Amino acid sequence: ATVNLGGTFGQIVGPPEIQAVAQVVFTASALPGVTGVTFELMGQPVQVPVTSGALVPVATTAQFAALAP
Numbered sequence: 001a002t003v004n005l006g007g008t009f010g011q012i013v014g015p016p017e018i019q020a021v022a023q024v025v026f027t028a029s030a031l032p033g034v035t036g037v038t039f040e041l042m043g044q045p046v047q048v049p050v051t052s053g054a055l056v057p058v059a060t061t062a063q064f065a066a067l068a069p
């Protein structure tokens with residue numbers, strides 16, 4: 001799934017950014033057939049941080065296991 005975000009999402013940094021990305025990934029991954037999430041910021045592809053601190057082009061729930069609901 002691809003999630004296109006805008007507004008102030010691009011201004012979030014640090015742990016709050018990781019938590020926000022995790023929330024979107026867990027929500028999107030609850031839909032049938034979604035195994036990973038790519039992010040766009042105002043239509044442009046962006047990499048997102050995962051709990052390890054790495055930036056990834058596709059985020060999965062496994063990368064956020066410590067933040068699982």
